[in-house]
Amino acid sequence: MATSPLTSQPDRSAETAERRFYLYLAIVMSLTIVAGFSIHLAMGRSTFAVPAIFHAHAFVFFGWVGLYLAQNILIAGNNVRLHRRLGMLAMAWIPLMVVVGIALSLTVVQRTGGPFFFDKNQFMFSNIAHLLAFAGLAIASLRARRYSGWHRRLMLVAMAILTGPGLGRLVPLPLLIPHAWHLMLLILLVWPAIGMIRDKMVTGRVHPAWFWGIGFLLAMQLVADLLAYSDYGIALTEQYTAGTPGAERPMAAFLPPGFTL
Numbered sequence: 001m002a003t004s005p006l007t008s009q010p011d012r013s014a015e016t017a018e019r020r021f022y023l024y025l026a027i028v029m030s031l032t033i034v035a036g037f038s039i040h041l042a043m044g045r046s047t048f049a050v051p052a053i054f055h056a057h058a059f060v061f062f063g064w065v066g067l068y069l070a071q072n073i074l075i076a077g078n079n080v081r082l083h084r085r086l087g088m089l090a091m092a093w094i095p096l097m098v099v100v101g102i103a104l105s106l107t108v109v110q111r112t113g114g115p116f117f118f119d120k121n122q123f124m125f126s127n128i129a130h131l132l133a134f135a136g137l138a139i140a141s142l143r144a145r146r147y148s149g150w151h152r153r154l155m156l157v158a159m160a161i162l163t164g165p166g167l168g169r170l171v172p173l174p175l176l177i178p179h180a181w182h183l184m185l186l187i188l189l190v191w192p193a194i195g196m197i198r199d200k201m202v203t204g205r206v207h208p209a210w211f212w213g214i215g216f217l218l219a220m221q222l223v224a225d226l227l228a229y230s231d232y233g234i235a236l237t238e239q240y241t242a243g244t245p246g247a248e249r250p251m252a253a254f255l256p257p258g259f260t261l
Contacts (some may be wrong), residue, residue, distance in 0.1 A: 014202075015148075016076075017202075018148075018152075018202075019072075019075050019076040020076055021198060022072055022075075022076075022152050022156065023072040023073060023075075023076040025156065025191065025194065025195070026068060026069050026072040026156075026159070027069065027072075029159060029160070029163050029191060030065050030068070030069050032163055032166050032167060032170070033062075033065055033162070033163055033165070033166030034065075034166070035166065035170065036165065036166030036167060036168065036169035036170050037165075037166060037169060039169060039170070040169045051107065053100070053103055053104050053107050054104065054107075056100055056104075057100050057101065057103075057104040060093075060096055060097055060100045060101075061097060061100075061101070061162065063093065064090075064093060064097060064162065065162070067086065067089065067090060067093065068155070068159050070086065071083055071086055071087070071090070074086070084145075087142060087145060090138070090142060091139070091142055094134075094135050094138050094139060095135070097131070097134070097135070098131050098132065098134075098135050101127070101131040102127075102128055102131060105123075105124065105127040105128060105131075106124070106240070108123075109123065109124045109237075109240065109241060109246050110240070110241055110244040110245070110246045111244070111245055111246060112245060112246055112249070113241060113245070113246035113247070113248070113249035114246070115168075115173070116174075116249065116253060116254055116255070116256055117173045117174045117176070117177050117180045117253050118173075118180055118181050118253055119178070119181070119228070119251060119252050119253050120237055120241070120246070120249065120250070120251050120252075121228040121229065121233050121234055121237040121251060122181055122224075122225070122228045122229075123181070124228070124237055124240070125224040125225075125227050125228035125233060126181060126221065126224040126225070126228065128224070129220040129221060129223060129224035130161050130164065130217075130220070130221075130224075132220060133158075133161060133216060133217045133220040133221075134158045134161045134162060135158075136216060136220075137154050137155070137157050137158035137161075137213055137216060137217070138154075138155060138158040140154050141153075141154035141155035141158060142155075149207055149209060150207075150209045153192075153195060153207055153209035153210055153213065154209050154212070154213050156191060156192060156195060156213075157191075157192050157209075157210070157213030157214060157217065158213070159191070160188050160189065160191040160192055161188065161217065163188050163191065164184060164185075164188050167184065167187055167188055168184055171184065171187060174255060174259065177253045177254070177255065178252065178253050180253060182221075185217075185221060189214060189217075192210055192213065192214055195210060196210050234251065237251065238251075
């Protein structure tokens, strides 16, 4: 059933249960992202007084969150026709997210050097790597849309990547220095882990899409680390931030003087 086309109906009860499971997970993931940003806004750690690229990023990325949630609602309600039409919008939305996401990442690196609990070079390269991993998995999911098992699992791994910033605002990352980035990566993998556990409980096996999705993300992270911590990566980071406020902070993660949680 996991790899059958959307149009086939060998076991409607199992398919309905699986669609509901992914809907519930989509709701929790979406709420996690909203909660992370909302809490920081309420605490005064975030502000709307930022350059236009921040607002464009918020519109585009929260637009994707809404689209992902809508798609799960539609398919859980068996509205396959509208689900497929919105899938065409998703295909056009993905490259927009990559462009806006990279633009924001580079802006942040020059404005602040990135969050202090991440190494500056790691933040610059890994953010881009995660955006590309998201795009690759999301596009692969859309190309495999005739096969629901691959489609929904690859898309969930792609969506899991986007929960990183929301989760990161709910976890005390300063306490995780100097491994904050990699530990955050492990934390966001809880979403596909939940899917893998359900697969094992319901079907007795773990769908291979999980291994391909998680493996691709980890491979992209490895490439980012190799680049970021190479002489080239460090020099490029220094060159890109030279003459900007981002150059004033250390390359390595640090705790600002007097910092308290």
